[in-house]
Amino acid sequence: MIKGKHIVVGVTGGIAAYKAAMLVSLLKKKGADVHVCMTKNACQFISPLTFETLSSNRVVTDTFSREAPYEVDHVSLAKLADLVVVAPATANILGKTANGIADDFLSTLLLAARSKVLFAPAMNTAMLHHAAVQRNIEQLRNDGCLFVAPGSGMLACGDIGDGRMAEPAEICDAIEDVLTEKDLADVRIMVTAGPTKERIDDVRYLTNRSTGKMGYAIAEQAARRGAKVTLISGTSALPVPGGVEVRYIESAQQMYEVCTEVFPQTDIAIKAAAVADYTPAVYQPGKMKKGEDMQLQLVRTQDILQELGRQKQHQVLVGFAAEAADLEKNAVGKLQRKNLDMIAANDISRTDIGFGSNENLVTLFFADGSKKVLDKADKHLIANGILDEAAAIYRMKK
Numbered sequence: 001m002i003k004g005k006h007i008v009v010g011v012t013g014g015i016a017a018y019k020a021a022m023l024v025s026l027l028k029k030k031g032a033d034v035h036v037c038m039t040k041n042a043c044q045f046i047s048p049l050t051f052e053t054l055s056s057n058r059v060v061t062d063t064f065s066r067e068a069p070y071e072v073d074h075v076s077l078a079k080l081a082d083l084v085v086v087a088p089a090t091a092n093i094l095g096k097t098a099n100g101i102a103d104d105f106l107s108t109l110l111l112a113a114r115s116k117v118l119f120a121p122a123m124n125t126a127m128l129h130h131a132a133v134q135r136n137i138e139q140l141r142n143d144g145c146l147f148v149a150p151g152s153g154m155l156a157c158g159d160i161g162d163g164r165m166a167e168p169a170e171i172c173d174a175i176e177d178v179l180t181e182k183d184l185a186d187v188r189i190m191v192t193a194g195p196t197k198e199r200i201d202d203v204r205y206l207t208n209r210s211t212g213k214m215g216y217a218i219a220e221q222a223a224r225r226g227a228k229v230t231l232i233s234g235t236s237a238l239p240v241p242g243g244v245e246v247r248y249i250e251s252a253q254q255m256y257e258v259c260t261e262v263f264p265q266t267d268i269a270i271k272a273a274a275v276a277d278y279t280p281a282v283y284q285p286g287k288m289k290k291g292e293d294m295q296l297q298l299v300r301t302q303d304i305l306q307e308l309g310r311q312k313q314h315q316v317l318v319g320f321a322a323e324a325a326d327l328e329k330n331a332v333g334k335l336q337r338k339n340l341d342m343i344a345a346n347d348i349s350r351t352d353i354g355f356g357s358n359e360n361l362v363t364l365f366f367a368d369g370s371k372k373v374l375d376k377a378d379k380h381l382i383a384n385g386i387l388d389e390a391a392a393i394y395r396m397k398k
């Protein structure tokens with residue numbers, strides 16, 4: 001979790017320095033306390049004022065300044081840091097750190113750091129592939145430093161090749177990974193997400209408004225916390241979170257088949273998908289021709305949650321209830337009927353949360369009759385709240 005963490009961002013003299021501004025902004029939005037240190041050369045590329053404004057903290061550019069904002073200096077900032085991130089990291093800073101050279105504020109702080117250090121290198125392709133730079137990267141890895149690998153593409157110098165600094169969002173993800181405790185390392189989690197599609201013919205289908213955001217957020221956070229995650233997903237435009245195994249399905253029947261296959265090797269199953277309750281009685285191959293008014297006959301799909309509740313042994317089974325009215329009564333009824341350990345209920349009559357939104361507000365109801373409200377927040381925070389409770393039940397059952 002980034003929220004409340006003290007993160008030192010070191011900015012060095014590369015053209016990608018401007019992207020560090022976006023990184024600082026992302027970290028601040030996630031609730032971090034960000035302190036920026038710039039090398040003298042970095043100040044040629046971007047003004048300290050930009051970082052000062054974005055971070056709401058004084059920016060350090062010089063070891064020997066009489067106006068240094070920290071009580072002591074590099075040592076107190078190094079002590080404060082939960083993580084030091086160098087983005088962009090020039091060939092120069094990599095070489096200096098790998099060889100223990102401390103000739104300015106940032107390089108001195110890097111030697112004094114007790115926290116983990118994450119480098120996001122950025123440089124011309126020939127520089128990156130130079131034997132000395134590769135040797136320094138190897139040395140830093142052996143010393144325990146972490147890296148967000150540069151990508152490939154058009155570089156500022158006009159060359160096309162490796163050396164482009166990773167995008168700020170990718171660096172932010174890596175920071176989140178480093179700062180997240182791996183408390184679910186021994187747990188196998190199955191998450192379902194997204195809508196199902198029930199085919200009418202080869203061009204038409206019945207579906208619903210689910211985008212998969214809630215389920216994907218749960219899968220992402222579970223993987224980040226070290227769980228072995230299988231995500232069973234309906235069609236979704238969302239990227240598959242790192243470290244997550246994904247199984248795509250289309251129909252409720254396919255969802256049923258994959259869920260019942262994966263469930264026996266699962267410790268916690270969280271069913272956030274919006275699965276169709278009905279499917280066309282007849283599927284028409286090809287494309288139905290337009291004609292008179294028609295009626296579409298629908299038949300019930302298999303109730304996956306009910307079936308998993310019936311098969312449940314050691315597993316913790318978590319359902320979702322999207323309700324437009326009588327939230328508590330309907331959610332608790334579903335929890336009991338389907339033999340769930342917990343149900344996360346959300347009110348779909350509200351337009352500011354739920355379907356398609358980045359935020360959610362859920363009430364968790366438990367098999368022991370208790371309940372807990374997870375206040376309106378980003379779906380990733382809600383995901384962590386759900387995982388905390390599910391993991392607590394799992395450890396109690398074990």
Ligand SMILES: Cc1cc2nc3c(=O)[nH]c(=O)nc-3n(C[C@H](O)[C@H](O)[C@H](O)COP(=O)(O)O)c2cc1C
Nearest residue numbers: 012013014015039041042090091092093122123124
């Ligand atoms: C326009 C320009 C762009 C540069 N871009 C990079 C770069 O992307 N990566 C890099 O390692 N060096 C780059 N350099 C060279 C560094 O600025 C130089 O090695 C400097 O000594 C780095 O100092 P620092 O690591 O203390 O910031 C660039 C230099 C100039 C003039």
